[in-house]
Amino acid sequence: MKKVFKGRVITPGTVTAKALVSRGGFNTLASYQSAIMFGDKQVKCGDQNNPDLYKKPMINKAICLPETIGSTTGGMVLYTVCALGKAPACMLFSKPIDSLAASGAILAANWTDTKMPVVDSLGEEFLSYVKDEMTVTVAEDGTVTVE
Numbered sequence: 001m002k003k004v005f006k007g008r009v010i011t012p013g014t015v016t017a018k019a020l021v022s023r024g025g026f027n028t029l030a031s032y033q034s035a036i037m038f039g040d041k042q043v044k045c046g047d048q049n050n051p052d053l054y055k056k057p058m059i060n061k062a063i064c065l066p067e068t069i070g071s072t073t074g075g076m077v078l079y080t081v082c083a084l085g086k087a088p089a090c091m092l093f094s095k096p097i098d099s100l101a102a103s104g105a106i107l108a109a110n111w112t113d114t115k116m117p118v119v120d121s122l123g124e125e126f127l128s129y130v131k132d133e134m135t136v137t138v139a140e141d142g143t144v145t146v147e
Helices: 028-038 074-083 099-111 124-129
Strands: 003-006 008-011 015-021 062-065 090-093 118-120 135-138 143-146
Touching (some): 003 124, 008 099, 028 074, 062 124, 074 099, 090 135, 124 143
Parallel strands (some): 015 062, 062 090, 090 118
Antiparallel strands (some): 003 143, 008 118, 015 135
């Protein structure tokens, strides 16, 4: 069954990818630290406090999450994973995005060749509906289709 959600575009783009869902906050630094510092090519989530994502590959996935949490390095980490070619296919927030994550996504969209659509304010129903490995399609206007 297909379900459509509408959110606010933070960085535009179109993409279709498999979902990877975090029901709790996404600690950007903890999640990407191994990929950035130790060259993990599969970009497995290193945040042991996130049981939904821990040790799962995040590269080219549609990361579905409520919000980011953690340190003020979050925006720089998002920019860095995009610059290194280790980015998710997109990031889809059920809640409004925080300014640090938004700044990292916007800088990456303007300063790297990586196109990582980011949409926020998709609502709690979005996060309740989407499951790992469902196919997620993002449109330029912030429409997200989950099937």
